[in-house]
Amino acid sequence: MSEERPLTSRTALVTGASAGIGRETARTLARAGAAVAVTARRADRLHALVAEIEAEGGRACAFEGDAASLEDVRRVVGAALEALGRIDILVNNAGIMKIAPITSNAVDDWTRMVDVNVKGVLHFLSATLPHMTDRGSGHIVNVGSVAGRRPFPGATVYAATKFACRAISWGLHLELGNAHGIRVTDIQPGYVETELLHDQPETNAAWDEAWKGRRTLRAEDVARAIEFAVKSPDHVSVSELLVRPTDQPT
Numbered sequence: 001m002s003e004e005r006p007l008t009s010r011t012a013l014v015t016g017a018s019a020g021i022g023r024e025t026a027r028t029l030a031r032a033g034a035a036v037a038v039t040a041r042r043a044d045r046l047h048a049l050v051a052e053i054e055a056e057g058g059r060a061c062a063f064e065g066d067a068a069s070l071e072d073v074r075r076v077v078g079a080a081l082e083a084l085g086r087i088d089i090l091v092n093n094a095g096i097m098k099i100a101p102i103t104s105n106a107v108d109d110w111t112r113m114v115d116v117n118v119k120g121v122l123h124f125l126s127a128t129l130p131h132m133t134d135r136g137s138g139h140i141v142n143v144g145s146v147a148g149r150r151p152f153p154g155a156t157v158y159a160a161t162k163f164a165c166r167a168i169s170w171g172l173h174l175e176l177g178n179a180h181g182i183r184v185t186d187i188q189p190g191y192v193e194t195e196l197l198h199d200q201p202e203t204n205a206a207w208d209e210a211w212k213g214r215r216t217l218r219a220e221d222v223a224r225a226i227e228f229a230v231k232s233p234d235h236v237s238v239s240e241l242l243v244r245p246t247d248q249p250t
Ligand SMILES: NC(=O)c1ccc[n+]([C@@H]2O[C@H](COP(=O)([O-])OP(=O)(O)OC[C@H]3O[C@@H](n4cnc5c(N)ncnc54)[C@H](OP(=O)(O)O)[C@@H]3O)[C@@H](O)[C@H]2O)c1
Pocket: 015, 016, 017, 018, 019, 020, 021, 022, 039, 040, 041, 042, 043, 065, 066, 067, 068, 093, 094, 095, 096, 097, 116, 143, 144, 145, 146, 188, 189, 190, 191, 192, 193, 194, 195, 196, 197, 219
């Protein structure tokens, strides 16, 4: 393993790579030497990311798709396998967050969060896992949240999806670690300054007020945590990483 580019012999598929944490994770893994396939719905952003990675001397390819669609995910994983030869690392990062009091009964937002944050994770798992179990190795990184440990008001359903993510990660370790040599990591970020938090104009002012004068995490801080987990030796499964801003009071 090269000291400077320790992931040179590895390949990774990063979901939700058109923005935020996924984008920085793809760049970070590519800088560490991995060949990276990136996916999300916004193809223009994915192609720009591939161009950036290649300009830095890295290897990358892009496949557009909706994580909520099993058909799309099967196509994306098939194309990534064809392009990369295999998928050593799956970063299940695509996600959405819709904040509203439960009494607002925003059932469409609840459904969408479950579709992307829970079913999306399962879709990529279903399409990727057979290849990992065939080879008897692999690393699945699920991007959960601090909300997967403790809900906060307005985020009851979002937190439920991240509790599910943590439950899936825990169960996967039990079923895949010893039996199949597959490692699983649940990354649990606190507040990270990304588009996710500015998706709903009506909550922007509240976030800004709550975080006035406080330092947040940046996407690269989470990418570094993911890099740490995947670079750990094969016998080490970094099962959970809670990464909060020092200034986060919750
Ligand atoms: N920001 C935070 O404070 C924070 C804290 C804890 C956990 N997280 C988690 O971190 C992950 C990444 O979030 P982020 O903060 O980086 O948000 P972001 O900047 O909004 O990025 C979200 C990514 O997910 C993709 N995505 C959303 N819906 C999708 C769908 N249906 N199909 C495919 N891709 C989809 C988006 O791409 P397209 O729109 O192009 O499809 C985008 O690339 C999420 O799982 C989030 O829950 C974030």
